[in-house]
Amino acid sequence: MRSVVKIINPYNAGFFGNVLQLGSNENPYEPSENVKKAYLKSLEKINRYPDAQYNELKEKIAEYIKCSKENIAIGCGASELINRVCDCFLEELDEVLIPMPSYSLYLLYSMLRNARLLTPEFESYEISEKIAEFKPNLTFICTPNNPTGNFVKKEIVEILAERSKYLVLDEAYAEFSEKTNVNLALEKDNVIVLRSFSKFFGLAGLRIGYAVASKELVEAIEKIRLPFAVSQPALSCAIAALEDLEYYRKISKKIVAERERLKNELSFLGKIYPSEANFLLIKTDKIKALDLLKKGIAVRELPSLPGLRGYHLRITVGKKEENDLLIKVISELSNFSTN
């Protein structure tokens, strides 16, 4: 066994029991009716391999992003594309810049390439101009960032695009912020934007995501993929979801409004960071994830994430009635603990 494999900790996927799931940043709403129909219709074709080039979905995404389909690579979730980007662009001992705290998969797949990790931390988790001291082969930035929720400033992204041989901007939550860097990825030949269908489009169970980059980078990322990895039902549902933008924009607005309500209602817990995503990061000494789990609500604590100082909960925004329950349970628990 490779020594790097021995020292890697398994990915902490949170708790998946029969509980209210507010731990994985999923979309709480059902898919649109058209997506459900597309799923059922795709079953008629599952004796066949899917289109090897995923052409129809690439065309739909290109229309959505306003680019050419040669600028789009498809993967089994953005997670799989993180792995593929590392395989494409990292040589042994290359430097990978991953400002922390951020998404732990960047560390995992960089380590598997035997790359050298640079993991600077910043005041209040906001990347500053000091980042310009690095000159890495590859940089991973998550924006809005998981777990802090903040969108990384344009000036910082531009510095990193200059300083890094390759820059990956993980925009898994971009639609909740209504901001994006896709134009940068289309202008620069070293910038890759990753997107997911798991969050805004609520297809986490189907495993589908994409990358936006120059034709040359997309060609590289596509060349090394497992053939036919994305299933026909996933392709069909992603296409249908892109045809139902109005539905998804409507539920996204509800989620964003609920996020702000939750932020107000839970402010007594401690420090809540400004979020442009569908979750809140809360620094608190009043309540633990396990207390909530005992009451049937799963939220995420991030005890071993490098760069996060103190005890934090990451809570996904649910539907109104789910958030009401969360607020009620947290209020009861914290009254109990202060008496």
Ligand SMILES: *Cc1c(COP(=O)(O)O)cnc(C)c1O
């Ligand atoms: C959820 C998430 C992803 C991707 O998820 P997939 O389900 O693999 O598309 C990627 N990056 C971040 C930061 C995420 O939070």
